Amino acid sequence: MSDAELHQAGTDQIQSQETIDKERQRLVTERPRRTLGRSPTPAVLVEIERCLRSMADENLGRAFEVLGEEDEQEQVLRLRETLGHERPAIAYTLRQMLESLRFGVLPQSPTLASYVQRRLRTFRSRFDKSLSTEAAVFLSENESLLGSMQSEDAREAEDAEVAKAEEAFAEQLGSGGVYAFTYPHYMRHPTAPSERTDRLPDRTLVKVGCAAKNIRARIDKVANETAAPEPRRILRLYLMPHQPTTEQEVRGIERKFHQLLDAAGHSGARRASLRRQLGGTEWFETSLEFLDTIATTLSLEIVALDTSDAV
Structure with missing residues (x-):
């Protein structure tokens, strides 16, 4: 770990498990078609967020910094401005990625589940050497849960919704x-x-x-x-x-x-x-x-x- 990362590790804000659980419940209640996957421990959440901070020059890292501020609509507007994208869908998709990465709140839509699953796998592979076993298991189990949401029945139901x-x-x-x-x-x-x-x-x-x-x-x-x-x-x-x-x-x-x-x-x-x-x-x-x-x-x-x- 670099000197900068060691310094960051000493300044990480550690959330309690109770705070994490409340945020997971809030997200799954407010977001349409979301479900709870494996929950991170406070220590795992610190690891994930430390990795996100190291991606400050990339879209996901920028989204992490922006989406921690202001009310949710302002967050999305700011993110669109930061990324230079006119389409709000990109901002909402990045928000979904962060909620899955940080809190294990997963999309039930088969198409979006497939998308998030691939990106969780990429994230885990990229930080494989710096993640603890506990953090790797958290990501891996949520990848598996996302895979289970892509059944043939779920896909047919999604296709019918799209047609409507x-x-x-x-x-x-x-x-x-x-x-x-x-x-x-x-x-x-x-x-x-x-x-x-x-x-x-x-x-x-x-x-x-x-x-x-x-x-x-x-x-x-x-x-x-x-x-x-x-x-x-x-x-x-x-x-x-x-x-x-x-x-x-x-x-x-x-x-x-x-x-x-x-x-x-x-x-x-x-x-x-x-x-x-x-x-x-x-x-x-x-x-x-x-x-x-x-x-x-x-x-x-x-x-x-x-x-x-x-x-």
């Missing part, structure tokens, strides 16, 4: 623009996982296409042609400031998305190979963060149908 929630976006889905959709398997199991998830997001297969009108009808047509074994998940709509749009306009915007995705090395296997004629050229290995950045650069309206940020 989609109806709230009926007007936007009838518009024209660029869309991004994928399948739940690719959300829960990224095809290009990041080795440093604290710095770079995971990437997975996402279909990026366009429609001059009635985006949902176009997505359903494309999804039905693939005969996929599970329902498609619409992630984003990127709409032009004016509606209706023309075929030429949306094709031009789609072309810019594809060019930037190719330039960033996010081309899918079919698109990057000589087998383009077999189809699949609109599938990219990318992240919502990257797609949203393109949309912001092109001054498009971002409609987030899926706000889990698990992609």
Whole structure:
């Protein structure tokens, strides 16, 4: 341990077990679809927070510093400003990560559970040499609990909820623009996982296409042609400031998305190979963060149908 870490160890604030238990109960009561995993002891919480302080130049470390201040809405606003992100979903996802890491308050959503499980594993691996056996067991047991929340029944229930929630976006889905959709398997199991998830997001297969009108009808047509074994998940709509749009306009915007995705090395296997004629050229290995950045650069309206940020 460095001199700075030794100094920090002497100044750590140790919370009592009673305080930790009260905070866990508060979080599981106030947060939707949360459950209690293994609880940290005061000593384990000190270890976890010491590791988070060492990540001060990374998103998770910044979130730890910001989310300890002010009321919760102000925390999220400050975090969005600190990270330079317009989307609140990133801030909420980081908050969920911290609550799982620090207090063992776990998400019940299969997709978010998979996302948090991967990041707990990355965190444990990164600090493997500095964590005590007790802290490693705390993280490992919560990883296992998150795995148990990803049953087939739970996934089917989540897919049904997502389909129902989609109806709230009926007007936007009838518009024209660029869309991004994928399948739940690719959300829960990224095809290009990041080795440093604290710095770079995971990437997975996402279909990026366009429609001059009635985006949902176009997505359903494309999804039905693939005969996929599970329902498609619409992630984003990127709409032009004016509606209706023309075929030429949306094709031009789609072309810019594809060019930037190719330039960033996010081309899918079919698109990057000589087998383009077999189809699949609109599938990219990318992240919502990257797609949203393109949309912001092109001054498009971002409609987030899926706000889990698990992609």
